[in-house]
Each structure stands twice: as structure tokens, then as C-alpha cells.
Amino acid sequence: MSEADPAGTAAGNGAAAEAMVDVRGVSRTFHRGRTPVPVLRDLSLRMEKGEFLALMGPSGSGKSTLLNLIAGLDRPTGGEVIVGGSAIHRLSERKLAGWRARNVGFVFQFSNLLGALSAERNVAVPLLLTSFSARERRRRVDIALEIVGLSARGKHRPRELSGGEQQRVGIARALVNDPALLVCDEPTGDLDRTTSAEILDLLVALNRDHGKTILMVTHDPVAAERASRTLHLEDGRLAECGHDGTIEVPVHEPAGAAV
Amino acid sequence: MSSFTLISAALRRKKTRTFLTFSSVVFAFLIFGVLSMLQTAFSMGAEIANEDRLVVRHRVSLFQLLPQSYEADMEEIPGVVDAMHMTWFGGVYQDPSNFFMQSPVEPAEYLDMYPEILVPEEAKLRWIETRNGAIAGRALVERLGWEVGDRIPIQPTIWRQQGRGDDAWEFELVGVYDADVEGFDQTQFLFRYDFFDEARSFGRGQVGWFMVRIADPDRAPEIAAAIDDTFRNSAAETKSESEGAFAAGFANQVGNLGLIVTSILGAVFFTILLVAGNTMAQSVRERIGEIGLLKALGFTSSRVQRLVLMESVTLVTTAGFLGMVLAVGLERVLRPALAAYFPGLFLRPEDLLLGLGLAVVTGLVVGIFPARRAMRLETALALRRL
Incomplete structure (x- = not known):
């Protein structure tokens, strides 16, 4: 996407074969006191440019941890995280912050x-x-607000907007720097069914029409259905899901392998 | 939009809390301004004192009299250029609340001793021509609504007139003096010593104290000792000191003002550190998720630290500035109203600058710990608080 087109239209849905996200043999262990608590173990994942991937799984399965690693908010205990060609696990804090500002848009459960x-x-x-x-x-602000359909509400304070509109503003904020990758952590978790559908429509449009690569963590199977691919994370393992909700291929990927 | 927009947004987040903290800082700096003024008022005598002037008084107390003949003796002492005398008159004009200092002086000697005083030539001549003539400071004349030529009756409390009982002394205002030194007492009422000495019922030839000009200020202690030695073992021994030391000693009769003011300000600013520090700490605690969001968006830890620090400095400095502006406003009101009691009551530019500097430093101290906490927050953990 060029600066002249913050939302971008260059890439279509799944049009490119180059990997946007390449997670190789990643592990992440936290510590509770002196006790190590492994959350992700030897996990690998590949996302193509322009892909819309939903990540599901029970609470505590490591979805947000994986999302944080891919978004450059956390560092792996082991393995490699390559996003947009950058080995972000090797970047300093300062460089990682700069990389996030240029390459990642964040959408959270609450618009914040x-x-x-x-x-x-x-x-x-x-x-x-x-x-x-x-x-x-x-x-850029005008374009971002136009994309999310809120051109007329730019002067309004958050308290004057509905929950769905606030989430749209949050999405516009994620888009304004024209990032290639959008990471969405439960973007519809705080919304009613109708508003959720509108937000999902918007994400699908951003993926389809503007070529954004989207990684969405969700508990909602209906939301996951809107993605082009769904992965299920449980006990630190990834599995491909069918659109009927069944886990089709329970897999444990060896280091370096891709799903 | 700039970083200041974020700072402003953070301060407006809890308006009531910000307002209360802001107000407490404003009052702290207002107190600072007022106490600085008071300290200046009390220490002004010492500050504007001339290094080449000594005050010679009775060794026992300022209110014990000395022979006027000492003046000629002192002028004989090597290093002494000139000497003149003053006496506490202590009369009442209309009402005791109209307090002002009155003293008989020898006009020419007085004006020589105090070149700071500006008196029109015409008034000087009138003073020399008029036996009961008096001059008064501009502030006193304006306060009491006098005009040159007015007859000023002053009721005696010490110095009655010979054969006239409690009758008032009557003076004629022949001139008004100004001063070219900020803080110089412009509330004095000065009249002729020869008129006073002839008319008083007792104490003829006795005066209150002497002002002595010396040639070399570096020799002040030596000359003061020589003066005291001259009158040692006489009926009226003297105590001589520099004008600054005399004024400082006079001010300290109400206590060690510097220590009192410093103690009060210390307590005030310690409280402000706690109040504003608590506000900033609470503000950061409540915004952990928001700070995590900024970091996720690409704000570096040091930039987040700067934002919190600037927020604190903005809050305290703005409030401190307003407090100092209010103090200046108060000075404009108090200065004329209290000119009779505190002729040196004013806010010095260096105190204003000190106040503003103190505001910046307080803002930094208040913000440093919350800012460090914000800087150290782990982004992923902070985002869980969203």
C-alpha cells in the first residue's frame, strides 16, 4: 500500500504467496514465582500476505500469547518470529516499537x-x-474514517458514539498508519450480534478490498466463520478447523514446519 | 495535534481530581508568594542598608537616650565622616491605628546622610525656613490624604511640650519625599530637631540614636569598636553596629523569620509533593491499559516516560505560575493597604523566578516515579488491563 492509500488496494485476498507471518518453532514460557509455566511449545505458523486467519481456542490456551509474539508485543523464549520479512524476535525494544508503529494495526476487544x-x-x-x-x-485521518464509515462523526467524543461506532474508530486508528498486518484480539467480544456482524463485515472488506492481512483471536465461531482460515489452539498445539467447527487435522508441528 | 494533546487529554480524564490538585498547588505557590513578601518586608531594612552607615544606640536599649553632644565626639574619631541623630517621638495622629514613625532631625544633616531620599529643592528651603515644618514620605501622605501646607496635629505620648500639658504638637507639612531605592520606608514623618528640643518638657539635649557615615565600609567593625570605646565607662555607654546588622536585629525581634518562613514553606511543599505525587501515581495506575495501548501503537518506553513527566510538570508548573500571578495581584492590593506597617512589602523579581523554578522542580520530582513506572510497564501485561 502506498502513502496515498492508507488502507491499500494493491493485494487481493490471498493473492500473494509470500509469507506475511512465519513463526518457526516458537516457545514461550512464563514464570509463576520460580515455577516455569510453558504456554507455547515448539509452535510454527505461516500466514500468507492478504490472508484472514481466525485463531480460536479455550481460555488460557495461548491465543493472546501467540498474537502478542506475532505483533511484536512480546518475545519468544525460543524460536523465530518473522513478520513481513523482519526477524522481529531479534529487534531491540526501541526498534520493535518503531516496527510496530509502521507495520501493525491493533484492534482490541474494547476500543480503548x-x-x-x-x-x-x-x-x-x-x-x-x-x-x-x-x-x-x-x-490520512479522513481516509481512515471514511473507510470505517464514520466521516461524519470525526468531531464526536467517544461517549457520544455507540459501542459499534467506537470500535470502528478503533479500527480507523489501526489503519491510519497503513500497516500491512492487522491483529485483532476479540474485536467483537464486547458487541451485540448485529454490531458484531457489522464489524466483521468491515474486517472482511479490509481484507478483501484493501489487502490487509488479518490475524483475529476470537471465541466466537460465528466470527471465525468470516475468516478465510481458522486455526484452533489448545494445549500449545495448533489444529486446522473446518467451517462447520470441527477440528479437521490435529497437528503438532515440528520446528520449522508450517501449518 | 501534538504530544501536548495527549497530555491535555490525560489531565482532563478526571477533571475533579485534576482541579483539586491544581488548586492545592495554586494555593501552595500563593502562600510561597505571600511569605516571600513578608520576609522581604521584614528583611528590607537590612537589604537596603548602606554598608557605609553605622547605627549607634544606648548599650542598654534603643529607648534609652544618649547625649546629643556625642555627635561631635564621634565626628572626631578617625574614619568617621559624618554623624547625625534621630529620636523616637511616638505620637498619635487622630487615632492610634494611624501608626507611622515620627522623628526630629536636623534637616541638612539628615538629607546628607540619606541620599536615597528625594526632596524638591523648594521643599528643602521651606523646611529650613519653617520652625515647625515637617516632611513626610509619599506613601504616608497618600494614605492619610495630606497636602503640602496642611497643619498636622500630633498628640504626644512621650514628649509633651513645656507648659502645655497634653496639647498636640502642631507641624506644618512643607514637603513630600520620595525614594530612589525600592523598599525604602516612605512612611516617615520628619520634623526639625531645634523646634522639638526647645519645646519639649524634659530631656533637652538628649537624643535616641545616631547614624554615622564612615569612609571605609571594610573598617566598620573597627570604627564601631572605637566609638564604643570612646564612651565606655560613661553614664551612657553605646552599642555600635552596621545599619544592616541593626535592621536584621530589629527584624529578628519577632523571631527568626527566615527559619519560620522556610519551615512553613517546607511543610507546604512536602504536602504538595504528597498531594500531587498521589494524583500522578493514581493517574498512571488507572491508565496502565492506556499506556500499554500507546506502547502497542509504537510509543517507546522513554517517550511514554517523557509524556508522564511532562504531564506532571505541566500540571504543577501551570498551577505554580497561576499561584505566583495571584501573589502578584495580592501584592498590588496589600502593598498600599499595609504600607504603614510593612513599607518593604513587595514581591521581588528573584522570588518570582525562584517560585517558577520551584514549580518546575516540584513537577519533575512529583512525576519522576510515576513516569518510571509507566516506562517499565510490559506492554503485553499492561494491555490485559484494557
Whole structure:
């Protein structure tokens, strides 16, 4: 995607064969006191550019941990995480922050907008990290709000918006720096069925029309159905799911192998 | 939109709490301003004192009299250039609340001793021509609504007139003096010593204290000792000291003002550190998720630290600035109202600058720990608080 097109239209859904995400033999162990608690063990995952992948699994299965590793919010205990060609597990804290600002858009369960700022100012927050001119920032905010269908609500404060609209503003904020990868952690978890469907429609459109690669963690099978592929994570293992919800291929990937 | 937008948003997040913290800091700096003014008022005498002037008083107390003849004796002492005398009159004009300092002086000697005082030539001549003539400071004249030519009756409390019982002394205001030194007492009422000495019912030839000008300020202790030696074992021994030491000693009669003011300010600012520090700590604690979000969006840890620190500095510095502005406003009101009691009551530019510097430092100290906490937050853990 070019700067002139923050949402991007260059790549279609699954059009490219190059991997956007390449997780190789990753493990992540936390410590509870002195007791090690392994959450992910020797896990591998490959996502193609332009893919929309849903990640499901029970609470505590490591979905968010995996998402954090791919988004550069956490570091693996072992293995490699390569996103967009960058081995992000090797980057320093500072470089990793810069990489996130340029390459990843975050959508959370709650929109987490700053209550004192208008919608358009919330969307503009990631642009504080750029050297764009005020005019370019303005243009990007306008485009991002247009994509999520909230051009007319830019001046409104979060409390003046519905839950669905707030989540749309959150998505616009994720898009404004034109990242190639969107990571969504339970993006519909706090919304009713109708609003959830609208948000999912928007994510599908971003994937299909703007070529965004999307990794979505969800508990909701209906939401997962909208993705092009669904993986199930349980006991630190990944399995491919069918759209009828059945786990088709329980697999444990050796290091370096891809799903 | 800039980083300041984020700082402003953070401060507006809990408006009531921010307002209360802001107000407490404003009042702290207002107190700082007022106490600074008071300290200046009490220490002004010492600050504007001339290094080449000594005060010679009775060894026992300021209110014991000395022979006027000492003046000529002192002028004989090597190093002494000139000497003049003053006496506490202590009269009442209309009402005891109209307090101001009155003293008989020898006009020419007084004006020579105090070049800071500005008196029009015409008034000087009138003073020399008029036996009961008096001059008064601008602040006093304005406060009491006098005009040159007015007859000023002053009721005696110490110095009655010979054969006239409790009758008031009557003076004619022949001039108004100004001063070219900030803080110089412009509330004095000065009249002629020869008129006073002839008319008083007792104590003729006795005066309150002497002002002595010396040639070399570096020799002040030596000359002061020589003066005291001259009158040792006489009926009226003297105590001589520099004008600054005399003024400081006079001010300290109400206590060690510097220590009192410093103690109060220490307590006030310690409280402010706790109040504002608690606000900032609480604010960061409540925004852990938000801080995690900023980090996820790409804000580096050091940038987050700077944001929190700037938030703290903005809060305290803005409030401190407002507090100092209010103190200046209060000075404008208090200065004319209290000119009779505190002629040196004003906020010095260096105290204003000190206040603003203190505000910045307080803001940094208040913000440093919350800022470090924000910096150290692990992004993934912080995001769980969203």
C-alpha cells in the first residue's frame, strides 16, 4: 500500500504467496514465582500476505500469547518470529516499537479510545510517531474514517458514539498508519450480534478490498466463520478447523514446519 | 495535534481530581508568594542598608537616650565622616491605628546622610525656613490624604511640650519625599530637631540614636569598636553596629523569620509533593491499559516516560505560575493597604523566578516515579488491563 492509500488496494485476498507471518518453532514460557509455566511449545505458523486467519481456542490456551509474539508485543523464549520479512524476535525494544508503529494495526476487544479526545484525534494518535505534515495527517485521518464509515462523526467524543461506532474508530486508528498486518484480539467480544456482524463485515472488506492481512483471536465461531482460515489452539498445539467447527487435522508441528 | 494533546487529554480524564490538585498547588505557590513578601518586608531594612552607615544606640536599649553632644565626639574619631541623630517621638495622629514613625532631625544633616531620599529643592528651603515644618514620605501622605501646607496635629505620648500639658504638637507639612531605592520606608514623618528640643518638657539635649557615615565600609567593625570605646565607662555607654546588622536585629525581634518562613514553606511543599505525587501515581495506575495501548501503537518506553513527566510538570508548573500571578495581584492590593506597617512589602523579581523554578522542580520530582513506572510497564501485561 502506498502513502496515498492508507488502507491499500494493491493485494487481493490471498493473492500473494509470500509469507506475511512465519513463526518457526516458537516457545514461550512464563514464570509463576520460580515455577516455569510453558504456554507455547515448539509452535510454527505461516500466514500468507492478504490472508484472514481466525485463531480460536479455550481460555488460557495461548491465543493472546501467540498474537502478542506475532505483533511484536512480546518475545519468544525460543524460536523465530518473522513478520513481513523482519526477524522481529531479534529487534531491540526501541526498534520493535518503531516496527510496530509502521507495520501493525491493533484492534482490541474494547476500543480503548481516549475519552477527552474527539474521534478524529483518537485516530490521529499513531501519527504522532510519524514525520508527516499536518496536511498529510489530516488526509490520512479522513481516509481512515471514511473507510470505517464514520466521516461524519470525526468531531464526536467517544461517549457520544455507540459501542459499534467506537470500535470502528478503533479500527480507523489501526489503519491510519497503513500497516500491512492487522491483529485483532476479540474485536467483537464486547458487541451485540448485529454490531458484531457489522464489524466483521468491515474486517472482511479490509481484507478483501484493501489487502490487509488479518490475524483475529476470537471465541466466537460465528466470527471465525468470516475468516478465510481458522486455526484452533489448545494445549500449545495448533489444529486446522473446518467451517462447520470441527477440528479437521490435529497437528503438532515440528520446528520449522508450517501449518 | 501534538504530544501536548495527549497530555491535555490525560489531565482532563478526571477533571475533579485534576482541579483539586491544581488548586492545592495554586494555593501552595500563593502562600510561597505571600511569605516571600513578608520576609522581604521584614528583611528590607537590612537589604537596603548602606554598608557605609553605622547605627549607634544606648548599650542598654534603643529607648534609652544618649547625649546629643556625642555627635561631635564621634565626628572626631578617625574614619568617621559624618554623624547625625534621630529620636523616637511616638505620637498619635487622630487615632492610634494611624501608626507611622515620627522623628526630629536636623534637616541638612539628615538629607546628607540619606541620599536615597528625594526632596524638591523648594521643599528643602521651606523646611529650613519653617520652625515647625515637617516632611513626610509619599506613601504616608497618600494614605492619610495630606497636602503640602496642611497643619498636622500630633498628640504626644512621650514628649509633651513645656507648659502645655497634653496639647498636640502642631507641624506644618512643607514637603513630600520620595525614594530612589525600592523598599525604602516612605512612611516617615520628619520634623526639625531645634523646634522639638526647645519645646519639649524634659530631656533637652538628649537624643535616641545616631547614624554615622564612615569612609571605609571594610573598617566598620573597627570604627564601631572605637566609638564604643570612646564612651565606655560613661553614664551612657553605646552599642555600635552596621545599619544592616541593626535592621536584621530589629527584624529578628519577632523571631527568626527566615527559619519560620522556610519551615512553613517546607511543610507546604512536602504536602504538595504528597498531594500531587498521589494524583500522578493514581493517574498512571488507572491508565496502565492506556499506556500499554500507546506502547502497542509504537510509543517507546522513554517517550511514554517523557509524556508522564511532562504531564506532571505541566500540571504543577501551570498551577505554580497561576499561584505566583495571584501573589502578584495580592501584592498590588496589600502593598498600599499595609504600607504603614510593612513599607518593604513587595514581591521581588528573584522570588518570582525562584517560585517558577520551584514549580518546575516540584513537577519533575512529583512525576519522576510515576513516569518510571509507566516506562517499565510490559506492554503485553499492561494491555490485559484494557
